[in-house]
Amino acid sequence: MSGRADRQGQQAARWDPRKYLEFASERTRPFVDLLARVPDDAVHTVVDLGCGPGNDVPPLRHRFPDALIRGVDSSPEMIERAWATTEAPGVTFEVGDLLDWQGSADVVVSNATLQWVPGHRAVLPRLAEAATRAFAFQVPGNFNAPSHVLLREIGADFGITAVRPLEVGTAAEYVETLGRPGWHVDGWETTYLHVLRGPDPVFDWVSGTGARPVLAALSDADRPAFVERYKAALREAYPECEIGGRPATLLPFRRIFAVAVRG
Numbered sequence: 001m002s003g004r005a006d007r008q009g010q011q012a013a014r015w016d017p018r019k020y021l022e023f024a025s026e027r028t029r030p031f032v033d034l035l036a037r038v039p040d041d042a043v044h045t046v047v048d049l050g051c052g053p054g055n056d057v058p059p060l061r062h063r064f065p066d067a068l069i070r071g072v073d074s075s076p077e078m079i080e081r082a083w084a085t086t087e088a089p090g091v092t093f094e095v096g097d098l099l100d101w102q103g104s105a106d107v108v109v110s111n112a113t114l115q116w117v118p119g120h121r122a123v124l125p126r127l128a129e130a131a132t133r134a135f136a137f138q139v140p141g142n143f144n145a146p147s148h149v150l151l152r153e154i155g156a157d158f159g160i161t162a163v164r165p166l167e168v169g170t171a172a173e174y175v176e177t178l179g180r181p182g183w184h185v186d187g188w189e190t191t192y193l194h195v196l197r198g199p200d201p202v203f204d205w206v207s208g209t210g211a212r213p214v215l216a217a218l219s220d221a222d223r224p225a226f227v228e229r230y231k232a233a234l235r236e237a238y239p240e241c242e243i244g245g246r247p248a249t250l251l252p253f254r255r256i257f258a259v260a261v262r263g
Contacts, residue, residue, distance in 0.1 A: 024055050026192070026194045026205075026253075027055070027112070028055050028056070028058075028059060029192065030111075030112070030138050030190070030192065031059055031109075031111040031138065032059045033138075033190070033257070034109070034111070034136055034137070034138045034257050034259070035059055035063045035109070036063075037136070037186055038107060038109070038134050038136045039133060039261060040063055040064055042106065042133065043064045043067050043106045043133055044066070044067055044068065044106055045067060045068050045069075045105040045106050045107070046064055046067045046068070046069045046070070046106065046107045046109065047069075047070050047071075047072065047101075047103065047105040047107075047130075048060065048069065048070070048071045048072065048110070048111070049072050049098040049101060049108065049110040049113060049127070050073055050098060050111065050112070050114075050116075051071030051073045051078070051079075051082060051093060051111075052071075052073060052075075052078050052111070053078045053082050054071065054081060054082030054083075054085050054086040054093070056109075056111055057071070057082075057086050057088055058088075060109075067090070067106070067107075068091075069088075069090060069092070070091075070092050070093070070105070071091070071092070071093040072094055072095075072096040072098065072101055073093070073095065073096070074095065074097045074098075075095075076095050079093050079094065079095050098113065098114075098117065098123075098127070099117065099123065101130075103130060104130045104131070104132060105130065105131060105132070106131065106132050106133040106134075107131060107133050107134050107135075107136070108127055108128070108131040108134075108135045108136075109135075109136050110136075110137035110138075111137070111138060112138060112139060112140055112209075113137075114137055114139050114168075115139045115140060115143075115166045115167070115168050116166065121169055121173065121174070124174070124177050124178055125177065125178065125180070128178055128183070128260050131260075131262070133261070133262060134259060134260065134261045134262065135259075136257075136258065136259040136260070138255050138256065138258075139168045139255070139256050140168070140253065140255060141168050141189065141255060142252075142253050142254045143166050143168070143210075145253075145254070146234075146237035146238070147202055147205075147206050147210070147234065147237070147238075147251075148210060150230065150233045150234065150237060151206065151210065151211055151214055151230065154226060154229055154230050155214040155217075155218075155226070158218060158222050159222075160214050160217045162217070163213045163217060166210070168256060170189075171187035171188055171256050172187065174187050174256070174258040175258065178258060178260040182262060182263065183260050183261065183262060184261045184263070185258065185259070185260045186257075186258070186259045186260075186261075187257065187258045187259075188257050189254060189255065189257070190254070190255050190257070191252050191253065191255075192252070192254075192255065193250055193251070193252055193253075194250070194252075194253055195243055195248050195249075195250060196248065196249045196250075197247070197249075200231045200234065200235065202237075202238045202249060203227070203230065203234050205251060206234075214226075215227075238250065238251060
C-alpha cells in the first residue's frame with residue numbers, strides 16, 4: 001500500500017490498518033480480478049510489493065496454492081498487522097521500500113501501491129525484470145473524481161497546497177512501457193460501483209487512503225472544521241439512495257490494470 005513517498009513530507013501520515021480494512025472486500029476485489037489474468041502454472045514464489053495489512057494473502061493463496069509468498073511494505077504498522085492476522089503457511093512479511101527492493105520471484109505483484117511512487121512508470125521495467133514468469137499491478141484511477149477534487153479544493157481553503165497530486169498512467173501507457181521483446185502485455189480499465197453503507201461512507205473510504213496526506217497536514221485546530229465541511233461536500237457529491245430496501249451510497253471507482261507475461 002505504501003512506497004518511499006510515505007517517508008517524505010506530505011506522505012508522512014502513518015497508515016491505519018484498521019481504517020484501511022473497513023472496506024477490505026471492496027479494496028481486495030480489483031486484486032482478485034488482476035490475479036485472474038496472471039498465469040498460475042509453474043509458480044513457486046510470489047512477491048507482493050506494497051502488501052499492506054495482509055488482506056492480499058487469501059487471493060494470492062487461492063490463485064497460487066503451493067507458492068511461497070513474501071509481502072513487502074514500507075509501513076511498519078501494516079507489516080505488524082499482517083504478521084498478527086496471517087496464519088497461512090509459507091507466507092512471510094518484511095518492512096521495505098519497493099524502490100529499494102532487490103530480488104526475484106516467479107510472479108511479482110503490486111496492489112494499489114504504485115500511485116504513491118512519483119514517476120513510477122520508470123520503475124516498471126526493473127520490477128518486471130525481477131519476475132521470471134509474470135509482473136502484474138493495479139492502481140486507482142479516480143484522482144479526478146469528486147472525492148479527490150473536493151479534497152484538494154477544500155484543503156487549499158485551509159492552506160494545504162503542498163500535497164502532491166497522485167499521478168497514474170493509462171492502460172495504454174502501461175502496455176507501451178512494459179511491451180518489450182519477449183513479453184506479452186495485457187492492460188485494461190474498470191470502473192467499479194461500490195455499494196457503501198453507513199453515515200459518511202465515502203469520507204470513511206477516502207480517509208483510509210487518499211485523504212491521509214491532507215488530514216495529516218492539517219493542524220489539530222483546523223482538522224474538525226475541515227472534516228465537517230468535507231463530509232458535507234461528499235454527501236452532496238455522492239447522495240444517499242436506496243438499494244435492496246436499505247440506505248446506501250454508490251461510489252464509482254476507476255481502476256487501471258496491467259499484466260506482463262514472459263514469452
